[in-house]
Amino acid sequence: MANNIDLSIDFCGITFINPFLLSSSPVSNSAEMVARAFEAGWSGVVFKTLNSDRLPIIHPSPRMHCVHYGSKKEMAVQNVEQISDRPLKDNLIDILYLKKHYPDHRIIASIMGFFEDEWVYLAKVAEDNGADMLELNFSCPHMCIEGSGHKVGQAFHLLERFTEAVKKNVSIPVMAKMTPNITDMTEPALYAKKGGADAISAINTVRGISEIGLDDFVPRPNVFGKGAISGTSGPAVKPIGLNFIASMAKCLELGLPLSGIGGIETWIDALEYILVGSSTIQVTTGIMHYGYGIVEDMIEGLGDYMARKGVTSVSQLVGKALPHLHETDHFDLERQGVTQYDVDRCIGCGQCYIVCRDAAGQAITWDGENRRPVLDENKCLSCMLCQFVCPVTDLITYKAMPRGWRRNETPVMDPSLEKEIQYEPFTKEGPNECTV
Amino acid sequence: MSTPADFEPMEKGFDLAQAIAEADRCLLCHDAPCSAGCPAETDPGRFIRKLRFKNITGAVRTIKHNNILGAACGVLCPTARLCEEKCSAIFKSQECPEGADRPIAIGKIQRFLVEYAWHQGIQVLEKGAPRPQKVAVVGSGPAGLSCAAELAKEGFGVTVFEARPEPGGVLRYGVVSYRCSQDFLNRELDDVRALGVEFKCNHPVNGQRDAEKLLAEGYSAVFLAPGLWQAASLKKQRPAIKGLWSSVDFLAALRDGRFAEMRDAVAGRTVAVIGGGSVAMDCIGAAARLDAADVYLVYRRSYAQMPAEPDERIEAQEAGVHFLLLNQPVDYVTDGGRISGLKLVRTRLGEADASGRRRPEAVEGSEWVLPADLVIEAIGNQAPDDSPAWYPRVKVNDRRLIEVDPDTGRTSVEGIFAGGDIVRGPALVVQAVQDGKVAARAIKDYLTQ
Numbered sequence: 001m002a003n004n005i006d007l008s009i010d011f012c013g014i015t016f017i018n019p020f021l022l023s024s025s026p027v028s029n030s031a032e033m034v035a036r037a038f039e040a041g042w043s044g045v046v047f048k049t050l051n052s053d054r055l056p057i058i059h060p061s062p063r064m065h066c067v068h069y070g071s072k073k074e075m076a077v078q079n080v081e082q083i084s085d086r087p088l089k090d091n092l093i094d095i096l097y098l099k100k101h102y103p104d105h106r107i108i109a110s111i112m113g114f115f116e117d118e119w120v121y122l123a124k125v126a127e128d129n130g131a132d133m134l135e136l137n138f139s140c141p142h143m144c145i146e147g148s149g150h151k152v153g154q155a156f157h158l159l160e161r162f163t164e165a166v167k168k169n170v171s172i173p174v175m176a177k178m179t180p181n182i183t184d185m186t187e188p189a190l191y192a193k194k195g196g197a198d199a200i201s202a203i204n205t206v207r208g209i210s211e212i213g214l215d216d217f218v219p220r221p222n223v224f225g226k227g228a229i230s231g232t233s234g235p236a237v238k239p240i241g242l243n244f245i246a247s248m249a250k251c252l253e254l255g256l257p258l259s260g261i262g263g264i265e266t267w268i269d270a271l272e273y274i275l276v277g278s279s280t281i282q283v284t285t286g287i288m289h290y291g292y293g294i295v296e297d298m299i300e301g302l303g304d305y306m307a308r309k310g311v312t313s314v315s316q317l318v319g320k321a322l323p324h325l326h327e328t329d330h331f332d333l334e335r336q337g338v339t340q341y342d343v344d345r346c347i348g349c350g351q352c353y354i355v356c357r358d359a360a361g362q363a364i365t366w367d368g369e370n371r372r373p374v375l376d377e378n379k380c381l382s383c384m385l386c387q388f389v390c391p392v393t394d395l396i397t398y399k400a401m402p403r404g405w406r407r408n409e410t411p412v413m414d415p416s417l418e419k420e421i422q423y424e425p426f427t428k429e430g431p432n433e434c435t436v
Numbered sequence: 437m438s439t440p441a442d443f444e445p446m447e448k449g450f451d452l453a454q455a456i457a458e459a460d461r462c463l464l465c466h467d468a469p470c471s472a473g474c475p476a477e478t479d480p481g482r483f484i485r486k487l488r489f490k491n492i493t494g495a496v497r498t499i500k501h502n503n504i505l506g507a508a509c510g511v512l513c514p515t516a517r518l519c520e521e522k523c524s525a526i527f528k529s530q531e532c533p534e535g536a537d538r539p540i541a542i543g544k545i546q547r548f549l550v551e552y553a554w555h556q557g558i559q560v561l562e563k564g565a566p567r568p569q570k571v572a573v574v575g576s577g578p579a580g581l582s583c584a585a586e587l588a589k590e591g592f593g594v595t596v597f598e599a600r601p602e603p604g605g606v607l608r609y610g611v612v613s614y615r616c617s618q619d620f621l622n623r624e625l626d627d628v629r630a631l632g633v634e635f636k637c638n639h640p641v642n643g644q645r646d647a648e649k650l651l652a653e654g655y656s657a658v659f660l661a662p663g664l665w666q667a668a669s670l671k672k673q674r675p676a677i678k679g680l681w682s683s684v685d686f687l688a689a690l691r692d693g694r695f696a697e698m699r700d701a702v703a704g705r706t707v708a709v710i711g712g713g714s715v716a717m718d719c720i721g722a723a724a725r726l727d728a729a730d731v732y733l734v735y736r737r738s739y740a741q742m743p744a745e746p747d748e749r750i751e752a753q754e755a756g757v758h759f760l761l762l763n764q765p766v767d768y769v770t771d772g773g774r775i776s777g778l779k780l781v782r783t784r785l786g787e788a789d790a791s792g793r794r795r796p797e798a799v800e801g802s803e804w805v806l807p808a809d810l811v812i813e814a815i816g817n818q819a820p821d822d823s824p825a826w827y828p829r830v831k832v833n834d835r836r837l838i839e840v841d842p843d844t845g846r847t848s849v850e851g852i853f854a855g856g857d858i859v860r861g862p863a864l865v866v867q868a869v870q871d872g873k874v875a876a877r878a879i880k881d882y883l884t885q
């Protein structure tokens with residue numbers, strides 16, 4: 001009993017029945033798995049990255065490790081998994097199967113090669129066996145073979161060349177998958193565009209270290225005594241993924257459709273990616289944690305949101321947050337605010353007092369007798385730290401102050417030391433941008 | 437001193453943060469034993485997962501589609517022996533002693549979600565495309581409401597005939613208001629009304645053959661759900677003694693405008709309630725709250741044999757009710773036409789009876805009198821003596837309960853279906869809800885074949 005709202009969206013001229021895809025990873029490893037995912041509601045798959053069988057692919061063991069946060073499991077996952085270790089033929093048979101049995105679903109083949117001919121070969125066999133689209137994997141951060149994966153994603157001319165070669169040899173749309181292990185993603189994305197890419201997907205995993213053994217000193221996962229810097233995914237990387245998608249969406253010169261990836265579990269995560277410019281979104285870790293079933297809540301949740309907002313097509317939501325996304329120098333600093341406390345509902349835990357005292361404006365004094373915070377508005381920094389820790393919903397809220405209102409400055413400890421200070425104010429004129 | 441016009445308000449439910457925190461503890465079991473444990477297929481495994489994945493509207497949709505009385509059930513269901521019984525969180529605590537865990541508070545999450553939808557104006561139910569047939573429902577208790585809602589979702593015209601002034605059945609005139617308040621019930625009834633269900637209150641269907649006649653009066657099918665409203669008594673016929681009440685009379689009076697009258701009658705008096713089930717628990721709880729001087733619960737078996745739920749029993753004792761166990765009432769003691777006490781005989785437990793419980797046997801020569809100003813009998817509700825006459829062709833058993841096919845709710849008469857307490861005997865709200873759904877599906881099949 002879902003809500004039956006149309007979530008279909010056009011992506012590179014191809015219609016997807018909803019924006020929710022499996023990303024290329026263990027969750028998209030075989031037709032048996034992907035078929036179950038389609039039954040559960042996913043509209044398409046980026047199949048686990050194909051390899052040409054030229055070099056053997058063997059996954060390190062164990063291949064993953066996990067970051068917990070308190071009692072919360074899998075805030076992030078760390079992996080050293082390689083591209084597909086299945087024979088190319090098997091993968092192609094599986095793609096054929098999916099194409100045949102799921103004509104309404106979309107199959108995107110992810111590929112990775114080392115030199116032009118290999119990229120072209122993989123692109124062509126994928127197209128010939130039914131792939132609706134290609135994703136070029138320029139982004140795996142931990143390939144055991146030197147010179148592949150994100151190394152290509154960091155060498156922009158190679159990325160352009162491989163994209164161009166593939167584009168020349170296939171007629172289906174081509175998407176380039178970007179590594180987040182760089183500063184500015186618009187730059188390689190523009191190279192991909194020059195090479196002819198029709199779309200950009202991001203992010204692949206973020207290079208990181210999840211945990212280090214305190215007895216054996218081996219970073220995890222511990223692959224028989226050795227650790228490595230490798231790929232981090234899951235909820236912890238969502239802010240990073242949103243940053244890269246939003247930056248590319250803002251880049252007018254790029255102007256390509258985007259597929260957002262990184263830490264998506266709920267319809268809200270997915271919608272946020274859409275609002276900053278993604279037309280489709282992809283998921284791995286969310287499925288590694290909860291299984292394919294979470295798509296039911298994505299479909300229903302997004303549909304209900306659209307009904308509530310009177311939005312009739314997902315495309316109307318794509319990039320809707322971008323006009324509100326500015327550089328920080330555009331903020332109106334004349335407008336300030338403070339927190340306000342509904343003290344009648346306070347339970348007296350004092351967490352607000354602690355964080356305000358030790359990390360903020362010392363705006364709260366503690367009424368020890370009644371066990372209640374007392375706020376001095378004029379000292380409040382509006383950092384909202386107290387709200388973050390308060391266990392009572394909406395007890396602490398933000399209040400905008402009239403234009404021109406100023407908080408008190410933080411007093412110095414001992415004003416008498418002013419006579420001893422060695423200091424001249426800085427008076428030189430200069431540009432407001434960094435120059436050499 | 438101003439005296440309140442009703443009991444204290446219902447216990448507060450979860451807020452959003454509490455519900456999310458509770459859902460966070462859920463292990464999201466693959467085979468959701470909670471869902472298997474719900475008699476009405478409300479599917480807690482699914483709605484908790486939906487809450488967890490921030491799909492709140494979807495969670496409400498799951499509840500309300502499966503169980504039109506989702507809020508009432510969230511409050512009234514004995515969850516400890518239904519959905520929460522096999523919650524894996526309990527087993528987790530057995531495996532990890534350091535992480536002792538309680539079952540997920542499923543009833544509370546369920547209630548929260550429905551109440552949240554009310555406050556936020558979230559609508560999840562829709563009338564079905566109109567169909568030509570009309571269906572009559574007799575009785576507006578949980579079974580009748582559930583059947584009516586399910587049929588309305590399918591587009592049938594539904595008229596509910598209710599003998600009493602307001603709809604709700606036991607939820608309105610039985611359960612005490614501090615467990616299920618007027619406002620709370622009315623809000624849940626609004627969800628039924630919004631589907632276009634028509635209520636005809638003060639409209640008993642209790643004349644000779646009246647229920648069967650509905651089929652000739654433009655209704656294509658009839659669902660019988662009049663519940664059980666004749667209270668059993670120590671004597672074959674409850675004698676007219678002042679101060680001797682049935683649980684039905686007492687509890688209904690608290691909710692039909694006579695609260696103040698009841699308070700005046702009970703305050704400062706000694707009250708003896710006979711029985712050991714949930715109805716008796718409501719009676720003693722109400723009497724204690726009405727400031728009775730002393731409240732006695734008189735039960736002929738042992739504490740462990742009481743059918744009332746464990747939490748109800750503990751709550752009653754905390755409220756200061758005296759449990760007189762292994763005491764069998766044998767007669768009323770009167771003084772000038774007024775009750776003045778109960779004649780009791782001590783019992784001991786003998787052999788097991790047909791129900792598997794050890795039978796209480798009177799201890800010879802142990803008779804004694806418990807002085808009491810009021811005696812309330814809560815020893816079971818029955819179908820009224822004349823109820824078979826309302827539907828003479830419908831087959832009933834020796835307890836006047838209607839016989840049905842459990843998979844469809846069909847009675848022996850074509851076009852007449854039945855469910856709820858009138859079929860099961862005293863049962864649960866959630867079971868009545870399921871009966872209403874099952875019958876509605878069968879009625880749809882019957883009318884669309």
Ligand SMILES: Cc1cc2nc3c(=O)[nH]c(=O)nc-3n(C[C@H](O)[C@H](O)[C@H](O)COP(=O)(O)OP(=O)(O)OC[C@H]3O[C@@H](n4cnc5c(N)ncnc54)[C@H](O)[C@@H]3O)c2cc1C
Pocket residue numbers: 512513514574575576577578579580597598599600603604605606607610611612639640641642661662663664665687714715718826855856857858862863864865866868
């Ligand atoms: C005091 C009390 C407390 C309870 N507490 C709980 C609890 O905490 N949890 C739980 O799960 N269950 C509880 N139960 C049991 C539960 O309330 C019943 O199982 C449930 O209400 C049965 O629903 P029903 O629709 O079959 O009948 P009812 O709720 O009895 O509704 C029947 C309706 O039909 C009407 N009616 C009767 N005859 C006619 C007629 N001839 N024409 C028209 N209308 C008629 C009645 O007025 C009534 O409104 C309690 C029961 C009682 C009595």
Ligand SMILES: Cc1cc2nc3c(=O)[nH]c(=O)nc-3n(C[C@H](O)[C@H](O)[C@H](O)COP(=O)(O)O)c2cc1C
Pocket residue numbers: 023024025026048049064077079080081082083084110137140177203204205232233234235237261262263264282283284285286
């Ligand atoms: C175990 C594992 C294996 C992966 N393998 C591939 C791969 O073969 N090709 C690829 O393009 N991305 C691969 N990825 C990256 C994911 O497709 C995805 O970009 C990344 O995990 C971020 O999304 P998430 O937070 O939803 O997991 C892999 C990720 C994981 C965790």
Ligand code: SF4
Pocket residue numbers: none
């Ligand atoms: S999840 Fe399955 S495949 Fe992965 S380590 Fe555990 S048992 Fe092996």
